[in-house]
Amino acid sequence: QVxxxxxxxxxxxxxxxxxxxxxxxxFTFSDSYMSWVRQTPGKxxxxxxxxxxxxxxxxxAEYVESVKGRFSISRDNAKNSLFLHMDSLTVEDTAVxxxxxxxxxxxxxxxxxxxxxxx
Amino acid sequence: xxxxxxxxxxxxxxxxxxxxxxxxxxxNIGGGYDVHWYQQLPGRAPRLxxxxxxxxxxGVPDRFSGSKSGTSASLAITGLQAEDEADYYCQSSDSSLRxxxxxxxxxxxxx
Numbered sequence: 637q638v639x640x641x642x643x644x645x646x647x648x649x650x651x652x653x654x655x656x657x658x659x660x661x662x663f664t665f666s667d668s669y670m671s672w673v674r675q676t677p678g679k680x681x682x683x684x685x686x687x688x689x690x691x692x693x694x695x696x697a698e699y700v701e702s703v704k705g706r707f708s709i710s711r712d713n714a715k716n717s718l719f720l721h722m723d724s725l726t727v728e729d730t731a732v733x734x735x736x737x738x739x740x741x742x743x744x745x746x747x748x749x750x751x752x753x754x755x
Numbered sequence: 756x757x758x759x760x761x762x763x764x765x766x767x768x769x770x771x772x773x774x775x776x777x778x779x780x781x782x783n784i785g786g787g788y789d790v791h792w793y794q795q796l797p798g799r800a801p802r803l804x805x806x807x808x809x810x811x812x813x814g815v816p817d818r819f820s821g822s823k824s825g826t827s828a829s830l831a832i833t834g835l836q837a838e839d840e841a842d843y844y845c846q847s848s849d850s851s852l853r854x855x856x857x858x859x860x861x862x863x864x865x866x
Contacts, residue, residue, distance in 0.1 A: 680757065681793075681801070681844055683855040700854055734800055740848055740855065741791040743812065745800040 645749030658735030
């Protein structure tokens with residue numbers, strides 16, 4: 637069955653950086669659009685970014701406006717891995733980050749990785 | 756403030772039918788975009804419950820059903836069970852915001 641396992645979360649100071657990883661199994665990772673969705677108590681669920689699969693002519697990514705220029709999504713199809721590199725973190729980025737399959741809706745979810753931005 | 760509006764909570768006795776509304780606008784649900792629903796049990800990650808307005812992934816009981824009309828959608832749970840106590844979120848896409856949008860979530864309590 638599909639498994640998505642996130643890692644890399646933790647406590648970071650405002651202005652700091654963090655890289656989340658997601659290891660996928662149980663499906664053809666390279667073909668799949670992948671996304672990151674985050675959840676905060678105050679703002680609920682929020683889509684963060686997606687990256688296209690190998691079915692696209694060229695790989696492309698999109699980001700929610702609030703993280704553009706600070707976050708970067710990438711993938712390593714040889715290692716069935718998805719990444720989210722986060723720079724210039726603010727307290728508003730504090731959330732549980734989920735690795736999910738899909739672009740327009742999210743079929744499978746990881747268990748989540750908590751990112752806490754605090755001084 | 757979410758682009759999709761859900762009631763904060765609904766409740767029902769075991770065996771009853773409850774419905775959760777998801778109200779949008781002409782730039783999302785009313786614009787023809789599909790609605791999807793997720794269930795989040797306490798302490799767990801969300802899981803897909805309904806996709807494409809009415810479709811259930813394998814393993815989702817047929818007690819759960821979705822519908823869409825105009826600028827709104829609904830999730831119905833028939834034969835409510837204690838294990839259905841969870842948060843439920845609707846989700847669609849929005850042409851004005853140019854991104855996926857979620858509702859604020861509805862807590863279902865089984866009395």
